[in-house]
Amino acid sequence: MSSRTLPLLFLGLGGEMLYILDQRLRAQSIPPDKARKVMNDIITTMFNKKFLEELFKPQELYSKKALRTVFDRLAHASIMRLNQASMDKLYDLMTMACKYQVLLCPRPKDLLLVSFNHMDAIKDLVKEAPPILSQVDDTYRQLIEIYTPLSSGEFQLIRQTLLIFFQDMHIRVSIFLKDKVQNSNGRFVLPTSGPVPHGTQVPSLIRLFRCNGEESRRFQFQSGGTYSSALRPGSLEMFGDRVIKLGTNMYSVSRPVETHMSGTSKNSAQNTKVNTTPNPLAKEELNMLARLMGGLEGQKPGSADSGFRVNLFATDEEEEEALMSRPDELSYGVLNIQATKVQPNPNPTDYRLTPDP
Amino acid sequence: LSKMYHKEKSLQIKNSASALYNNLSVLRIAPRSLTYFTVVHANTVSIVSASWDGLNTSHRQLQSKEPNVATSNSLIMQAAWCVLPSRDLLVLTSQKGIQMYESDGSIMVYWHALDTPETATAQAVFARGIAAVRENYICVGEASGGILVFDIPSKGGNITLSEVLEEHKESITDMASECSGSQECIADMVSADDTGTLCVWKSGEEFQLLNKITGFDMSCSSVKLWKGTVVAGYGTGQIRLYEAVTGILHAEVNAHARWIYSLDIAPFSGLLLSAAEDSFVRVWHLTMTPESNTVEISHMYNECVTDTQICGAKFCDGDGYAFGVTGYDLSEIIRYTQS
Numbered sequence: 001m002s003s004r005t006l007p008l009l010f011l012g013l014g015g016e017m018l019y020i021l022d023q024r025l026r027a028q029s030i031p032p033d034k035a036r037k038v039m040n041d042i043i044t045t046m047f048n049k050k051f052l053e054e055l056f057k058p059q060e061l062y063s064k065k066a067l068r069t070v071f072d073r074l075a076h077a078s079i080m081r082l083n084q085a086s087m088d089k090l091y092d093l094m095t096m097a098c099k100y101q102v103l104l105c106p107r108p109k110d111l112l113l114v115s116f117n118h119m120d121a122i123k124d125l126v127k128e129a130p131p132i133l134s135q136v137d138d139t140y141r142q143l144i145e146i147y148t149p150l151s152s153g154e155f156q157l158i159r160q161t162l163l164i165f166f167q168d169m170h171i172r173v174s175i176f177l178k179d180k181v182q183n184s185n186g187r188f189v190l191p192t193s194g195p196v197p198h199g200t201q202v203p204s205l206i207r208l209f210r211c212n213g214e215e216s217r218r219f220q221f222q223s224g225g226t227y228s229s230a231l232r233p234g235s236l237e238m239f240g241d242r243v244i245k246l247g248t249n250m251y252s253v254s255r256p257v258e259t260h261m262s263g264t265s266k267n268s269a270q271n272t273k274v275n276t277t278p279n280p281l282a283k284e285e286l287n288m289l290a291r292l293m294g295g296l297e298g299q300k301p302g303s304a305d306s307g308f309r310v311n312l313f314a315t316d317e318e319e320e321e322a323l324m325s326r327p328d329e330l331s332y333g334v335l336n337i338q339a340t341k342v343q344p345n346p347n348p349t350d351y352r353l354t355p356d357p
Numbered sequence: 358l359s360k361m362y363h364k365e366k367s368l369q370i371k372n373s374a375s376a377l378y379n380n381l382s383v384l385r386i387a388p389r390s391l392t393y394f395t396v397v398h399a400n401t402v403s404i405v406s407a408s409w410d411g412l413n414t415s416h417r418q419l420q421s422k423e424p425n426v427a428t429s430n431s432l433i434m435q436a437a438w439c440v441l442p443s444r445d446l447l448v449l450t451s452q453k454g455i456q457m458y459e460s461d462g463s464i465m466v467y468w469h470a471l472d473t474p475e476t477a478t479a480q481a482v483f484a485r486g487i488a489a490v491r492e493n494y495i496c497v498g499e500a501s502g503g504i505l506v507f508d509i510p511s512k513g514g515n516i517t518l519s520e521v522l523e524e525h526k527e528s529i530t531d532m533a534s535e536c537s538g539s540q541e542c543i544a545d546m547v548s549a550d551d552t553g554t555l556c557v558w559k560s561g562e563e564f565q566l567l568n569k570i571t572g573f574d575m576s577c578s579s580v581k582l583w584k585g586t587v588v589a590g591y592g593t594g595q596i597r598l599y600e601a602v603t604g605i606l607h608a609e610v611n612a613h614a615r616w617i618y619s620l621d622i623a624p625f626s627g628l629l630l631s632a633a634e635d636s637f638v639r640v641w642h643l644t645m646t647p648e649s650n651t652v653e654i655s656h657m658y659n660e661c662v663t664d665t666q667i668c669g670a671k672f673c674d675g676d677g678y679a680f681g682v683t684g685y686d687l688s689e690i691i692r693y694t695q696s
Contacts, residue, residue, distance in 0.1 A: 001432055001452065003477045058479045103666070103685075108592075108616070152592050153528060153551025153576035156616065157481060163376040163685060164399050164432065170686075183664065187686070190636050190664045192614075199575070200594045201611035203635075208608050208653055221656035224637060227614050 001161040002154065003058035004146065008115050009162060010055055011139075012101065013071060014046050015118025015247065016094040018125065021075075023251040024310050034079065034308065039125055040132060041078030047135035056142060061165055079307040085323035086312035092171045093312075099166035100176065101246040103188055106197035108155035110244055111162075112147050113234040117247030119143070140238050148236055175250060192225035198233040361640065361658040363696050365679070367689040368405050371416060372398035374668055374683040377434060378485075378578045379531055379619050381669025381683045381690065384438040384445060384460060392673055393460070394690050395436045395447065396683050402436045402449055404462045405690065417462050421451040432483075439489030443511035448495060450484035455497050455505070457516065466514040469507075471499065486532040490546045490560045494519070498529025504548055506564060522564055527551040530578050536624045537584045543567065544601040547587050549577035555587055557601045570604045579620040583627070584645055586652050590617030590631055598643070598652050607652040613637060619670045623677030629654070630680055632670035636662050638682055638693075660693060 018039065025035040045051075062070075068091055075082055075090065082090065101114045119140055126132040150158075170186025181189050196202055203223040210216045234243035313319040374380050374396045384393040390409040395402055402419045421431045433451045438460060445460035457467040473482050484505075486498030495507045495516075502525035508517045527550045535542045544567055545560040553572020559565040570587070579590040586607065587599040594613035599606055613633035621630040622643070629641040640658040645651075665684035673679040679694045 001434075001483065002481050003479060058477045060477060106615075151527070151551055151574070151576070153530065154481075156576060156578075156592065157528075160376050167375060167399065167686060168373055187664050190666065192636055192661060196594070196614045200614060203594065203611050203614050205611045206608065206654060206656065207610075208651070209606050211605050211650055213606070216651075222659070223614070224659040224661055225614060225635070 001060075001164070002157040003060060004150070004154075005061050005158050005161040005165075006059060007055050007143070007146075008111055008158065009061065009067070009098070009165065010070075011115050011118055012098040012247070013067070013094045014074065015115075015122060016097045017071060017075065017090065018042065018122060019249045019251050020090055020093055020312075021080075021310070022125075022249075024312060025080075028310060030308065030310070038078040038080045040129055042074055043122060043126055044132050044135070045074055045077040047132065047139060049135065049138075052135075052139060052142070056146065061161060064165070081307065081309045082312070083309065083319060083323070085319045085326070086310065088326060089312040089322065093173060095166065095169060096171050096173050096176070097250070098162075099169055100181065100188055102159060102162045102166065104190070104246060105159065106195075106244065107152070107199065108159045109150075109152055110197070110234070110246070111155060111159060112143070112236060113242045113244050114247035115143060116140075116234075116236070117242050117244070120242070121249055137238070144236065144238070179250075193227060195228050195231050198230045200230060202227045202229060360696055362660065362680075362693040365692040365694050366411065367691050368394060368407055368414060368681075369689050370396055370398075370403045370405055371418060371688070372396075372401060372403055373686045373688045375399055375432075376618075376666060376668050376685040379435060379437070379669060381619065381671045381681055382437040383671045383673050383681060384440070384447075385674055386460075393438070394681055395438070396669065396690065397433045397436050400431050400433055400451070402433060402462075404447075406461075419447075419449065419456075419458065419462050421449065422453055422456055422468060434483050434485040435487055437487040439487065439495045439509075441489050441495075441509060442492055444509070446489075446495065446509070448487045448497065450487060450497055452481075452483040455484050457495070457507075467507075467516040469505070469518065481528070486529040486548065488532040488534045488546055488548075490534045494560055496522075496532055496546060496548075498525075498532055498548060498550075500528045502526050502529060502550060504529060504532070520563060522548075522556075522558070522566075524548075524556050524566055524569065525550040525554060527554070530576060531580045533581045535582045535585075536622060538624060539584065542585050544582065544585060547580050547582045547601060549580040549589060551576045553577045553589075553591060555580065555589060555599065557582075557587065567602055568604050570599055578617055581620050581622045581629075583622045583624060583643070586643070586645070588620055588622065588629060588643075590620045590633075592616045594633060594635070596620070596629075596631060596641075596654075598654060600650075600652075608654045610641075610654060612639060615666075618666075618668045621671045621680070623672045623675055625675040626677050628657070628672070628677035630670050630672055630677070632667040632682065634666040636665050636667065638662065638667060638670050638680075640677070640680075662691060 105111055123136050172186045176182035204220045206219050207215055208217045231243055235241055311319050375398050380397050382395045391406050394405045400421045404417045407414045421433045431453045433449055436449045439446045439448055447458040447460055447462055449456040454470040456465055458465050481500045483500045484497050488496045493509050495509055497505045504522040506519045508519040530549050532548045534546045544557045546558040548556045553575050555570040557568040559567055576592040577589045581588040585601050587601045589597050596610040596612045598608040612631055613635050615634035617633045619632040627643040629643055632638045638660045642655050642657050644653045667684050669683035682691045
C-alpha cells in the first residue's frame with residue numbers, strides 16, 4: 001500500500017532489537033567493552049549508507065521472511081552469536097513491541113515520533129563514536145525530509161500497511177502482561193481513557209448551526225469513556241521532547257524477557273496466508289539483502305577469544321526446550337542465503353554464560 | 358432503563374479484518390431471507406451469508422487478481438456491494454485495479470486495471486471508494502484523486518468506463534450515493550478525500566460537479582448522503598453534517614476520541630451509525646425540518662467493543678433494527694439487534 005512504510009518498520013524493529021540486546025548483555029554481565037563493540041557494530045551496519053539508500057527508496061513492504069532474514073544478519077553483524085531459539089524469541093519480542101507501538105499511536109502522524117524515540121536512543125548509544133553518529137544524524141535528516149510533509153491520511157495509510165504486516169500476531173510478552181497492556185489472550189489493551197490525540201476534542205459536544213453560520217444550540221452526550229484534553233504535540237526536530245513514550249526503552253529496568261507461545265490461536269496460521277512458502281524472494285528484497293551484506297564486509301569475524309553467545313532465556317536448558325516446543329505455525333522460515341561473505345566464527349568460544357539467579 | 362441494542366451471536370469469518378476504512382459491507386436479500394456480509398483481509402475478501410432464522414451460514418473467499426505473494430502489492434482496499442435497480446454487483450478495489458463480481462461472488466464479470474508504474478513511486482497507487490449511483494453507474498475512486506465512472510448494463514459483462522472525474526487532488530477515501538430513495542434530491546453522489554474535501558455530484562452521461570466543500574487538512578475517511586445532507590466522519594473523530602448543494606454546515610459533533618473508520622445511515626429511520634479506532638460504535642438520530650431548513654443530530658446509544666479498533670460498522674436493514682461490526686485482528690462479525 002504505502003511505499004513509505006519500510007524505513008519506519010526497519011527502524012522500529014532495529015530500535016527494539018537494540019533495547020533487548022542491551023538488556024541481555026547487561027543481564028549476562030558481558031564485559032562493557034565487548035558489549036559496546038557489539039552495539040556499535042550492529043548500529044554501524046544498520047546505518048550503512050548504501051543499505052539505507054536502498055531502504056529509503058519508495059517500495060512495497062518486504063515479506064516477513066525477508067525482514068526476518070535481514071535481522072538475523074544484523075544480529076550477527078558482530079562477535080555475538082545467538083542460537084535459533086534465542087533469535088526466534090528476540091524477533092518475537094521486537095515484532096510485538098512494534099505492533100504495540102503502531103496500534104497505540106494516538107495519531108498516525110505520531111508514528112514518526114515513535115521512530116524518533118528509537119533514533120534518540122540509538123544516538124545516545126553511539127554518542128562517543130563520531131563516524132556512526134554522523135550516519136545517524138544523516139538518517140534523522142532524511143526522515144524529516146521525507147516524512148514531515150506527509151498528510152494525516154498518508155500516515156494513516158502507512159499505519160494501515162504496518163497493521164497488515166502485524167496482523168494476527170498475538171504472542172504474549174511477559175513485560176506487557178505484567179504492565180497490563182496486553183491481555184492473557186495476547187491482545188493489547190486499548191484504554192478508553194486518557195488524553196485524546198493532538199487535534200482531537202474530547203467526545204461529548206454536539207453543536208447545531210443556523211444557515212447563517214451562527215450556533216443555534218449545543219448539548220453534550222455521554223461518551224462512555226473518561227478522556228482528557230490532548231497533550232502538547234511532540235517535537236519533530238533533530239532534538240526535542242517527543243512527548244509520547246511509545247518507542248522508548250521499556251527494558252531499562254532490568255526485567256526478564258519471557259514470551260509464551262500462543263500457538264493455540266487458530267489465527268496464528270494466518271501469518272503465512274499472504275506470504276506462502278516456498279517462494280523465492282522478490283528482486284527488491286534480494287537487492288536489499290545484498291546491500292546489507294555489503295555492509296557486513298567491513299566487519300572482521302571476531303578472533304577466537306572475543307566471540308560469545310547471548311541467550312534470550314534464563315538458562316541453556318530453557319533455550320533448548322524453547323527450540324523443541326516452538327509451534328510450527330510460528331516458525332519464521334528463515335532463508336539461508338548462500339551469498340553471504342561473513343563466515344560464522346570457526347572456533348566459537350564456549351563462553352559459559354551464568355544463568356540468571 | 359433497557360439498552361437500545363443487545364449483542365447477538367457473532368458470525369465467524371475465516372480471516373481477521375484488516376485495518377481499512379469502511380471494512381464491512383452488507384447486502385440484504387429479502388426474497389431468500391438471507392444477508393450477505395463481506396470483510397477484507399489483506400489480499401482476500403471473505404463473504405459470509407447468514408440466513409435470517411440464524412440456522413445457516415455459508416462462506417466464500419475471493420482473492421485479488423494476480424496476487425503476488427512475495428511482496429504485498431496486490432492488497433485489497435475495499436469491498437462493497439453496489440445495488441442497482443436491475444442487478445447487484447460486488448466490487449473489489451485493490452492496488453492493481455477494480456474487480457466486479459455477481460452479487461454472490463461466484464463469477465467475475467469485469468476487470469479494470471489501474472496504471473501501475475514499473476517501479477514504485479512515492480505516490481501510492483490503488484482504488485478506494487465505491488458507490489452505486491442512480492440506475493446504471495458504479496463510481497470508484499483512485500489514490501490519485503480521480504473518480505472512475507462505469508456504465509453498467511442491466512445484465513452481462515459489457516461494462517464500460519464512461520468518464521473519469523478529476524476534481525480531487527488527493528487520495529479518494531470514500532464515496533456515497535443519495536440513499537433516501539427520493540427522486541427529488543438534486544445531488545446524487547458525494548466523494549471525499551484525504552484532505553477532507555467533499556465533492557457533490559449530479560449523475561448523467563457527464564457527471565456535473567454541484568459543489569465542492571473544502572476540507573481542513575484532515576482526512577475524511579467515511580461519508581454518507583441522505584436527503585441532501587452530507588454526513589462526514591474525520592480522522593480527528595469529528596462528524597460534520599453539511600447541506601450538500603450549498604455547503605452550509607448544519608452540525609458538528611466531537612463524536613470519537615480516535616480516527617473514525619465507518620459511517621452508515623438507515624434511510625427509513627434516519628439512524629446514523631459511527632465507528633472508530635477508539636473501540637466505540639455510536640448510534641445517532643438525524644431529524645430534518647424542511648420548514649426551517651435545519652438538520653439536527655442527537656445521540657442515542659453507545660457500544661464499546663473492548664480492546665478493538667473498529668474498522669467497519671453497517672446497518673443490516675433500512676430501519677436500523679440491526680447492525681454488524683468488524684474490528685482489526687477480529688475474526689468475527691459482531692452483531693447487535695434492537696431490544
